[in-house]
Amino acid sequence: MKKHYYLSILLVFILGIQTKAQEALFGAQQITSPEIHENSTVTFRFAAPNAESVEITGDFLPTVKMETPMGQMDGPGKSALTKDDKGIWSFTSSALSPELYSYSFIVDGLKVTDPNNPFLIRDVASVTNVFLVGEGQAALYRVKDVPHGTVAKRWYDSPGLGMDRRLTIYTPPGYEQSNEKFPVLYLLHGAGGDEEAWIALGRTAQIMDNLIAQGKAKPMIVVMPNGNVIQDGAPGEGSDGMYKPQFMVPKTMDGTYEANFMDIIKFVEANYQVKADKANRAIAGLSMGGYHTMHISRFYPNTFDYMGLFSAAIMPREDATGKVYSDLDGTLKTQMDNGYKLYWIAIGKTDFLYDANKEYRAKLDAMGMPYEYVESEGGHIWRNWRVYLTQFAPQLFK
Template sequence: MRLLIVSLFCLIGAQTILQGQYTPNDSLTTTEVLPGNKAIFRIFAPQAKSVKLSSDDRWENIEFKKNTLGIWEGTWKNVTPGLYRYRFIVDSVNVYDPQAPAAKNNPALLVISSGDDFFDMKDNIPHGAIAQRFYYSNALKQTRRLHVWTPAGNEKSKEQLPVFYLVHGGGDTDISWSKIGAAGNILDNLLAEGEIEPMIVVMPNGNFKTEKILDRVPLFKDDMMTGVIPFIESNYNVYTDSAHRAIMGLSLGGLQTLEIVMTNYDDFDYINILSSGWWISDTWARERGVIDDKVKRAAHLKQIAADFNTTVKLLYFTQGGPEDLAYENGMETLKLFDAAGIKYKYSEAPGGHTWMVWRQNLRNLAPLLFK
């Protein structure tokens, strides 16, 4: 049964909301390879006086022109097949392509810490490994990437481990939990302190191109159940039953997680939803004239409630306090679960819809898994 699920954080990425007004840069394709050995380069720089392209390799003289939206565009012709490092020079300043996948994989990070915080890399403990893996998704008809954290010593261990699937939010990718989320450090520290069981943590990519952003929700469910989980269970020494399988998602990833578990709840004994809900809030819906079928959702929850309560060991919702962008949405979702009689735990932490909150969520909730 496929349920139509709508959320504010699916319609508009949380990062876009937090950063402010939408600009052409938010959806800009900065490089495009065309037939005939041509490549187009674009950058959004509405106030710039000049834009050039530079690389370690030899470039032809590429002329950039600015359109009325403030986007500069230049075409490189007669391109020899190969790999090329490049950067823009905007008014004599080197600018690395902010929209390039490589830039998103290696964001600039500022760490402010005492050196002994729960998210720090500590010198006196063993460290696990974070690997990027590739698999073919039948649901999406493409090769996809995910990241996997394995605990220290796993390379030589024959121990069968449980699996924890950790899903990012709408503006991020599979690398975000291990970068800005500091998941590797948090898990290393928890394991060294004896607070979590040894486990494998899988960070899949819930972000991909669709005509409508809402289409990502059911498609990701299909990818998870037919692509990600079978790949992990075929390539890692893990348990394959629900008692040894957990899932956690934040914001849009929380919505995607709910889509997965509401129809596959017997596959996960541990479910965690961070800063998210199962539909758009009433206020948001009224402002935009959107109709959401809560009656259908309520009926589904009542239908599965008894079996859900028996099957699922832990359902945990969190919010970043009343300042969380998902707060109203999340509160309305809890009312729906209350009405159905579905058991859950709930907590709040101040900080809003931010990674500061979600890192703390991971630190607090991971020790509850596989107990």
Template sequence: MRIVPLISLVLFILCLSNPVQGQENIGKKLADVRSPEVAANNTVTFNLVAPQAKEVYVLGNWLSADSPGGDKLRMTKNADGLWTAKQATMGRDLYLYNFLVDGVRINDPLNVYQIRDVSNVFNYFITNGAQAELYKTHAVPHGTLTKVWYPSAINHGERRMSIYTPPGYEGSKKSYPVLYLLHGMGGDEEAWPSLGRVTQIMDNLIAAGQIVPMIVVMPNGHTSNSAAPGNSEKGEYPVEFRTPDVGTGEMESNFMEIINFAEKHYRIKKGKKNRAIAGLSMGGSHTMVISATYANTFDYVGLFSAAYRLTDAANIAVYDNFDQNLLQQKKNGTALYWIGMGKTDFLYKTGETYRKKLDEIGMKYSYYESEGGHTWSNWRDYLVKFSGLLFRN
């Protein structure tokens, strides 16, 4: 009996019966089933091949208890074991979703496009038209996104940040203004580039002539982590939403090291009129405090669904001295102090109270109120609106 040809024959048969495809698994081709399918009118169809499943739903960030069908979209199965659900015309945006299969949440195996948000991984899709087109990669000149390590006094080592440089940066000697863009609690230096679609937004707005070309610096605001999960000396650590550094004031107190590094290593125009800072939620609080602490450093300030003071603890200088620093910031003046908030944001009252404080001291600001709540849908929109107002003076 010849063993080698028999083994080869068995392996060949197994390959033919294996539905998995990839560079290293060339086997039986799957039926042409795709998911999701986004129609021209933004109706979206979800598909899942799961013949043995008993109950399947779509879990999406556009669904809530107030949605017509509730917070889950039910899928139905045909005779071939294909589950399908159709979501009627959706808005023009980027959406996240998973499947719930017999009580177990899974990602869509037919959709390779995924985004991590804190400790969860979601599939995503982008619909068509209007604002959604800003979140897509189009045939326009492209900027460059790099991950940069810089020396930090916080952990006596190095920390990582993401930096976007506009199209043509590498081939020129031109200097640019800079936007420091801060993430929310649970985020890191990858949040704005992935969930916020910063490179796509910047490329598309620059190509359309709607914003001044700028450098965007996106640091990691959780000082107890030197980099995003899987990229630091901590290895594959459990990802936390609220890390021990929240409310310590370390990010705010040491922000000049980020500015100094960026201005030393990149062609950034110097001076207050060429610097902007903005952030969402926790990053909004950081922005509020940093811009007041360094009261003559930023001419443009953006608060996106901003939190206020991140701790009630005393003896943290950047918090305890905030009121007097804010007065100095008001005295020095800003070209733009911009506040964006959703009508159903859980921080709505916090924002209302803070605006009252600004009114009481006579500090000028611009206020934009949107529909929706504490969502990336709003924060991407705020970035588009805020960036269009920068460096026009």
């Protein structure tokens, strides 16, 4: 009797698993999207027989001007899909250069993700699908058969901010088995981002694994903190629970983050095998993170030997009145006089911050403060910032 009872329970369990599997199978559309072809064109498909119109928008399409909280910026264009007699809408792109791309559909005016592509990514409050095309630059964004580092989410005590806070940290391949001490890159996100941004949108772990494996970058620890001082963690990951992320939260870029940045450095140097000196510290960031990089590195002018300003948001702010922002010229001169190995500035030709960066470079030129400058195509986009990381990291700790 017991044997039959256990067999019955097992049968119910197996049938339950099969039912769930069938639900997942029948709930999915049985079409392929995106389909990446050998000639690097990509076909997108969407099943919506009753829809009046379906469009696609993504960063692989020609850009258009858009109004944003930061002013007019380049944004993704859109194209129409065509419907066949089965109600499947489709669109095939032109040949795309190697890159990580993002996209969404617009169905009768409503933006939606691709139900046939499970690969999604969040940028501030927008969720889009992503896909990779080709090798070349995109090869650095792929998971390759090379030794891999470790990505951890850690909580650290910030006495200056009065809370425990979350950060993302990459340790290089072999770190756990090594007694060696490593240099550290502090990598900062832009407005609306958080400690998830660089590891997800920036492909930091894949880039570092591949550069280290190729011998192009030294093994290093990469620390990606949360630059929003009112948060202890990213939306959905902190004590405030699940809420809609905002582009500019209170106390953004008011000096509080910069003034308390040493809390992060102290945590890293107390808990990781690091070389705790100026020659083995680098700091870099995109947009707001570039602004933070500029101010942190001059406010603590003998702390970093390597600085990277990626599309830095160097602009006057009415609330920039704290101690961190005082005596800009004097602290920059102190930083210059102390000496450093690399002050690296990069920006796209159509970036809305281009003129502000041009003015900042003129200030450095007038001071005689040395820097390296890279000017790329494109605007204020992750495509540029990933490339900048692949260019900046190989120059560190030489």
